[in-house]
Amino acid sequence: MASPIYTHDTIYIPPREEDSAPLEVVLGCSWGRCTFCDFARDPFRILPGEKILENIEGLACMFPEKERVFFLGENAFVLGADTILELFAQIREKMPKVTTFAMYARADDVLDKTAEELKALSAAGLDALHIGVESGSDPILSERRKGLTAQQMLEAFRMLEIAGIGYHLTVVLGLGGRDYSRLHAIETARLLNKTHPESIWCLKLTLFEGTPLYGEWTRGTFHLMDPVEVLAELKLLLQNLTVTDCIFEDTTVLDSLTLQGRLPEQKDLLLRAVDRLLAANTVQ
Ligand code: SF4
16 A cells, blocks of 8 residues: 655645645755754655655645645755756656646755756746745854855855746744844845845744754743744834845734735835734833
8 A cells, every 4th residue: 555645744835835736755954953943853864766756646646637846845955956857757747737846945955056957947847946044144044053154045046046946035033032133134134135036934933842042042042032022023124125026924923913915015014014013012
């Protein structure tokens, strides 16, 4: 009997991929060292070719009408270009309606590929990568052991733009803690303003027990922000953003709300909504 096509009961796919068929290809993250992250709890593993093929067959039965496939795994784009191209071909064989593909990536997965490889992937249907920027501040990136600088990320985004591959960026609000909130907001806006993402997705930092950052918090060396402080950080980020033609979204506002709008057209509307929430939740 075929084994289940997903290892875990819950699978995580980013906003705007809800209509994609999720294919498990990789488990965990090849980096796995960011001090705040618990997504990398699965030891990094590329599934064996036969298992991926079995998953594709299962996916074809479950979603015969789907036109887009999303590769699961925290950075499935770590796979070599030839492997990804072969997987695209295998998927098309079993799911002939599929025309586009997307997956999570780290910026260095992009930097590790040549311009020609990226062009070939784009031509084969790679439509978008979902990449965690987390912060635009190098000291914060270094402190949280992201393993990348803002400049390296910008380089990767430029390579994607040249190849015609879209990208969606994720930011972790509160990642600098209370002490570096201002730096985090300003530097992240500065980085984002040099990019052309299809969307920016903000998430409030969650402290996961067992992570190094959780330990810093319990020792009192990391000052966790409360939801209202994070909202104020979101406001500062938004105020400084000049990106265009992009959806901006925060799905963790005050732990329960979602704010979404198009930039730059709805920037004022978003800021007014943030101001109203701040006014309603700030103790005078
Ligand atoms: S790159 Fe992403 S998935 Fe990997 S450890 Fe860092 S935050 Fe977690």
